[in-house]
Amino acid sequence: MTAAIILALILLALLGVPLFIVLAAGALIMAMSSDMDTAVLIIEMVRLGSSPTLIAIPLFTFAGVVLSHGGAPRRLIQVFTALVGRMPGGLAVVTLTSCAFFTAFSGASGVTILALGGLLHGMLLREAYPARFSLGLVTSAGSIGLLLPPSLVILVYGVIAQVSIEQLFLAGLVPTLLLLVMLSLYSMRIGRATHAERTIYTRAQIKQALREGIWDVFLPVGIIGGLLSGWLTISEAATVTAAYAVVLEVAIHRTLHTSRHLIEVVRETTVLVGSILIILSAAMGLTNLLIDAQIPMQLLETLEQHIHSPLQFLLLLNVFLLVVGAMMDIFSAIVVVIPLLLPLAHRFGVDPIHLGILVLANLEIGYLTPPVGINLFLSCQRFKVPLLSVFRSTLPFLAIMLIWLMLVTYVPMLSLWWKP
């Protein structure tokens, strides 16, 4: 009977029923079959609503949407082109850094490829970068800022795992820098080998680009500085960022000045926040029922029979998460998988902050792996190229990212450098 219900729910999910409905249906069925009042599910949702860090999610999302609608992507490209465009492979490095910055703000919804990819892909081709490399670069760069502040996936992980979001942000810095360096070195080698043109700005153009875009670059720097110094809590940082973004786009750049712009910003923010947090709300009830039913403990007992060391556990975790990342969207994966993984990680001595970084690193790579790697589909649509060609173009980047994943997994110091 239980197996039939689980299968039916999985079928509903595969048929495209929104994930929060599947999770809520599972929780309702579980509560009713154990003769519990279904109001416990609502109590769990209210408990989520009373989490003090929850407010950071809508406010950071709002800031990201304001900036992306206001033209921050274009300004970021100009600033980075002014700074590194003259290097061999400079434009490729610009692509990586602008996409990383933009993904951190845009909520990891794959929107980076749509907002920046089209623009950068055309520029790369014009500067004589190979077509396959250019396609692979913009597709892969679409998810590399996931571990940078104020990434939504980090916020969601922090809320679910109940760990410090400030510490998660610190933990994500070195792995992201490492990935950027690894991918940049490869891109520079390709740029040099193919004699791609370099973008050299005049002094006046550099001044203009910096004047326009410096405020966007300061924002993540300000957030990291505020959190590191202890001046700001995470919710205060979100508030200040949202206010800063509004002042920047409405008063300084004057890019958002009509009611149509503002309605679009509100709609986009609301849908992003609503579609993520409603899943979280529905999952809270189900997770607690699963814990009451000792499911994670049973899973742990089964695993303990086959796995005897943290190294084995991490290896299995990598394989499992890469498969999950290829099958599920990142937010669904975090919500469904993390509550099951936390007790296992605790048992094998994996720090929950390190666990967060390596889970998100795995899922970041999931954006590029078939059958459901969202970046592959977005590139397919955006550049009108067959899926197989897009996948083939990402293979060198995927290989570099897998090496990076191994480093992040087996060298915890990369994520935990800030710990005394």
Add this chain to the structure above:
Amino acid sequence: MTSLKRGCQLLERLLLRGWLIVAALSLALMLLLSLAQILARNFLHLGLGEADAVIRGLVMWVVFAGAAIAVHSHRHIRIDVLNLILPAAWQRILAVPLQLIASAVCAALAWPAARFWWQEWQAAAPADQIATALLIIFPFGFAALSLHFLINAGAATAPPATAVSPPPAG
């Protein structure tokens, strides 16, 4: 276009406009209250009473507004692997029952949410009344989501339009 489909579209347009207003007001109030709190705490060394609880309540209003708009625009997060391989005709046949299931699940959550809210409201201390009042979004939101899925089901039952009608002149 059938009258059922027209009715569904009209109702949905009205509801969506309402949700957008709710979302805009909640976001604006959330931002202003949070800023006021930071200023009061750092410069006046004051706390703003119930502000924290009110802000957290407003987050849930944004969540339900977003969830409702996402139902309309089909932007809820889903793992629709089978839809990649199912023929379009099958997807059309399945659309109505799947929307009805979603509607039923939301309705099943609205009832315990209403009971929970009523109990909380009756037990709320005077100082907590604003925050407790904001929790009404749980029963209201789930009931509204149920209605949105029902509207989607209604719209899906109508035969697909064969031609796009020109926009009205003027």
